[in-house]
Amino acid sequence: MTQTPALIDRALIEEATKKSGLIWVQGSDGPTRALWHVWHDGAACLVGDGPGEQPFAGLGLADGGPATVTVRSKDKGSRLVTWPARVSEQTPGSDAWQAAVEELKGKRLNAPDAEHVADRWARECRVLRLEPVGSLAELPDGSLAAAPPTTPATTRRPIPAALPKLLRKGLRGRSRG
Template sequence: MAAQHQPSPEVLRALVEESTRKSSVIWLRYGDEARARPAWHVWHDGAAYVVTAGPEADRQQGRLGEVEQHLPGLAEAETATVTCRAKDSRARLVTWRARVGHLTPRTPEWEGAAAALAGDRLNATDAAHLLERWSASDTILRLTPTGEVLEGPGRMPTDDTAVPPPGSPATTTGRLPWVVHKRARGRPRLS
């Protein structure tokens, strides 16, 4: 059996950048997390940037639209595993390791990353004051590729890797709601 060709480091670096740039959501696993967490991000200056809710977010959860994504523990992590998926097929393209770094608010790097993130931030109810809120109460993190590609062309796992969904108190206790376009059972169609 012939040995499988491994892509060069330059090709892997380009794959990481292009797949992360084109993915609308990346999946992050860090610390002792059993499952990956989705995160919206932006690729800027050779790294993925995410904004995560600050420590006050738990108190503000009732104020919809004013709290950023919750990525508890990411700010304390030194490294994270980033998985990028294809938009059309949702298949995993590449999984890479990143160093997690904090950006100090109002520094030139923070300003550049915040501007890039603000341009991609959907449904911001306070767009005019977004950067002020981020500098005061949220955290912008830089996910810098270490060069280690864990999954990619020629190195994809053969097992399922699916994790059972987390438990939830959500339930439907009664009949399902009536839907306008759905025909009731036993009723004839009108011609």
């Protein structure tokens, strides 16, 4: 039994994307951004563009438009495959939207409103489906590293020098109790 290169490519895309926690997505214009996803029904499904969700703004992810998806190895973190995709925005409440949201809810970590997250996504977010089209893209030779986008988040400051000593003292006092 021989398999065509298209079937092998499709299997590689599916397996790599299923196993990776993040994919790097670039729309028709704009930068490439790491986004969490689920693989559902032959495509990568994403939720974002709402308060507290991953941003799609500036990526050029329009309904019916193209996107390029790069998948990394979960073990090594290196690029495995890059594939072209067609973006389709799911209509809230449709059967396809419901099925995608059920899968996405299971992967959404730390949702502030886990019981009502689907309702919030229907009101405030976009659910996108990135379906593979065409053949695999050639992996580039060099690094694709880019400067991270600006953010109001800050890194932690160094802990005060006396803190470890105070913590040790507190632990010793409890063990005598």
